[in-house]
Structure formats: C-alpha cells, structure tokens
Amino acid sequence: MRFTLGKDEKLKSKKAIEQLFAEGSRIKSFPLQLIYLKTTHHSEALVQAGFTVPKRAVKLAVDRNRIKRIMREVYRKNKHLFSENLKEHYVFMFIYMTNKELKHDDLELSIKNISEKFSTKITNNEQS
Secondary structure, eight states: OOOOOOGGGBOOOHHHHHHHHHHOEEEEETTEEEEEEEOOOSSSSSEEEEEEOOTTTOOOHHHHHHHHHHHHHHHHHHTHHHHSSOOSOEEEEEEEOOSSOOOHHHHHHHHHHHHHHHHHHHHHHHHO
16 A cells, blocks of 8 residues: 555545535544545545635634645545545545644544544445
8 A cells, every 4th residue: 555645536626526515424523524425536546535624713824734734644644544445436525623723643543533433334334
C-alpha cells in the first residue's frame, strides 16, 4: 500500500459533491464528521476524499487551510483503514466541526474512530 494521496483520490467533482451532501450517510467522531456515499466514479482508487472546514467555525483562512492540511495528512497515513474491506467505490467528505484548532494526535484518533464505525456499518449493510 502506498501512503500517498494522489490526484485520482481527491474528490473534486461538483456533481459528486452535491450528490454526496444530498444522499450521503453521516458518521461523527468529535471533532470530525464523515459523509460517505457508495457511487461509481471513473477513478482507479476505491475512495475519493474531500476535506472541508466551515468558515462559520474557523474565521481565518490561514487557520482553515492549516486544519485541512493536517486532516489530509492524517487521512493519508490512515487511509488503509478505510479501504481494507471495500469492494465498491465510495466518495468521502470529512468536515471539521469545532472552532478550536486541535492537535495532530486528536485528529488521528478521530479518523481511526470514524474508520472503525465506517467498517462496521459497511459490513452490517452487506450482511443484510
């Protein structure tokens, strides 16, 4: 497994993002929220991910960009947790939900919790 976050793994399609927010399911683990949707996309990657920090929560663009950079780094290191058991294509959107800038370790713990919740939901949906 390569620990990179390439161009084909980033969620950029406006249509896919709109569909994700309209039809996607949500998982929360403070301070992050994951919206995911099973879909078909033309990328080789099983998962395409996007990251956002609301302007309402974090006012300064410098801080928002720093938080997004840290979120991408944490996801890049732990993306294998999401794609281990996947057989179909998914799109993800990670949303930062607090107005305080948290440390790298806190975000990593949150990503790991979300990946556990996601894998249990997916396995439950496949069995039923």
